[in-house]
Amino acid sequence: MKPQFLIAAPHSGAGKTTITLALLRALQRSGRRVQPFKCGPDYLDPQLHTIAAGQASINLDAWMMSETHLQELYQRYTSDAAISITEGVMGLFDGAHKMEGSSAALAALLRIPVILVVDARAMAYSAAALLYGYKHFFRDITLAGVIFNFVDAPSHYRILQEAAADVGVPVLGYLPERPDIRIPSRHLGLHTSAETDYDAIIDAAADHLSGHIDLELLLQQTLRPVSAAAPTQAVSTGRLKIAVAQDEAFHFIYPENITALKQLGDITYFSPLTAGALPNADLLYLPGGYPELHLPQLAGNTGLLQQLRQYKGRILAECGGMMYLGEQITDEKGEAWTMAGLLPVSTTMQPPRLSLGYREVHIGDVVLRGHEFHYSQYIKAPGTTQTDIRVLNSRQETVDSPVFHGPRILAGYMHFYWGDNIRGLSQLLGIDRG
Structure with missing residues (x-):
């Protein structure tokens, strides 16, 4: 007891x-x-x-x-x-x-x-x-x-x-x-x-x-009464090298998502604010956070942005991470800051507008659940809508929320939860789990 x-x-x-x-x-x-x-x-x-x-x-x-x-x-x-x-x-x-x-x-x-x-x-x-x-x-x-x-x-x-x-x-x-x-x-x-x-x-x-x-x-x-703990998930011996962004701009991370990623490989952490170079990694995970509060430093780290543009591995990005991968982020004063340009989207804090709620994304036969919480708005480039992706809210109503999925990138405003669905995430990222 x-x-x-x-x-x-x-x-x-x-x-x-x-x-x-x-x-x-x-x-x-x-x-x-x-x-x-x-x-x-x-x-x-x-x-x-x-x-x-x-x-x-x-x-x-x-x-x-x-x-x-x-x-x-x-x-x-x-x-x-x-x-x-x-x-x-x-x-x-x-x-x-x-x-x-x-x-x-x-x-x-x-x-x-x-x-x-x-x-x-x-x-x-x-x-x-x-x-x-x-x-x-x-x-x-x-x-x-x-x-x-x-x-x-x-x-x-x-x-x-x-x-x-x-x-x-x-x-x-x-x-x-x-x-x-x-x-x-x-x-x-x-x-x-x-x-x-x-x-x-x-x-x-x-x-x-x-x-x-x-x-x-x-x-x-x-x-x-306290029940006995179930066996913990097996940890990979390190097939993949996984680099996770973690600093003042990117720190919205569910611990169990990291536990699940450990099934795929070894994890290291880096800071997009201060790192001089991208880590040697097969998968980059850029979580959400507050990039809009650190735009001069993020835009000023041009060496890292250039390496990100040339990166050939897989990328997983959520909310602030997706904004960082886009063309530009415009701050509350109206000044636009150049980001990585890997996604055909720009985001703006002018004016701040709350988007909040549970989300369910359907990509092919894979379903991921998560949550959306941000004050920025997005601007789509013409012709970028992916018709094979559906985003629903908790009432199963269609929501206009950007999700990008390609051979090596999965990104969206959603904070995905895959702690109990690493199989689905791996499928979307094209990762062979063996």
């Missing part, structure tokens, strides 16, 4: 991320090995989880991943952990379509209890009705406790305690508001710049939480 639970909320903005980070750090400081997870496709929260816990955070996405793969991942990463904490996404029951892919669906699949974070700033005894609904709406999950956030007065907290007691939901504590422990925002997600001292913010959040939350009660309420 080990504590394991999912942090959820009725809606976004209730404080899930701050409380998750504070719990990870507070429990990690007590000498326990804490394994973080993130429900959904987000890249930014897991980076902060990793800082807080000292363990890589793993995405668990019930829309992009098969149930078998999800269960295997969870078992593998929880087997050596003393405590496992999963941060939910949006509201507890918000999914791609109704509850599909929601935090509640994940909690039910993995049979882990839910801790609900309630923004109580403008709420008193009405919390009873809210908690009653969340406790009884979906009987396949267990509401193991509630944390009331943004509560400044003990008298206010007493009313909330009475509300929770009347519907039989354990109260784990409350948190007064502390503006200094908020994570700075960038785009729709979290600030990832080295300028922010995340350790200091997370330490302060952990101190704050430890003074108001009954951690031992929380751990007792969330004890659950």
Whole structure:
């Protein structure tokens, strides 16, 4: 029996991320090995989880991943952990379509209890009705406790305690508001710049939480059996040489995608911002990130761009990586910067416009699932539409999103997930898996 639970909320903005980070750090400081997870496709929260816990955070996405793969991942990463904490996404029951892919669906699949974070700033005894609904709406999950956030007065907290007691939901504590422990925002997600001292913010959040939350009660309420870990995937002895871009411009990477790539060969990392030469590699992987924030440096690394134009191996590129392979990227001020020119597409940040959602791409008989999240827009060159490629959203509606597939390149705005579909990815890239 080990504590394991999912942090959820009725809606976004209730404080899930701050409380998750504070719990990870507070429990990690007590000498326990804490394994973080993130429900959904987000890249930014897991980076902060990793800082807080000292363990890589793993995405668990019930829309992009098969149930078998999800269960295997969870078992593998929880087997050596003393405590496992999963941060939910949006509201507890918000999914791609109704509850599909929601935090509640994940909690039910993995049979882990839910801790609900309630923004109580403008709420008193009405919390009873809210908690009653969340406790009884979906009987396949267990509401193991509630944390009331943004509560400044003990008298206010007493009313909330009475509300929770009347519907039989354990109260784990409350948190007064502390503006200094908020994570700075960038785009729709979290600030990832080295300028922010995340350790200091997370330490302060952990101190704050430890003074108001009954951690031992929380751990007792969330004890659950832990299944034995499934065997790990076999690692290749190195048929291919695979080079992965990783720096401030390109860092949106699902850890399990890298685990799957290791089946194909040996992996090295390089920085398109600073590298003087491309690595000797059979496959280049250019993930997403924030290339639009580093355009002078990317465009100024002309030697690397020239080598990329002459590169004869296979290339896999997602979102920011696809933008880097295009003709130009135009920044928010309207200045155009020359990129690699390997794809007949240009992208622009003028004006920024959000594209967000799950995606499913059909190329021949191969289907890959993933997620799209960007503020740039694309400009197609005439005659570049590939009619053999279909991109659908989670409701199986056609989406106008560029995907390029050729003998040696697979690229698109999608962040692909192939952690459980390395066979399909290999087929699209023309890689013989032996």
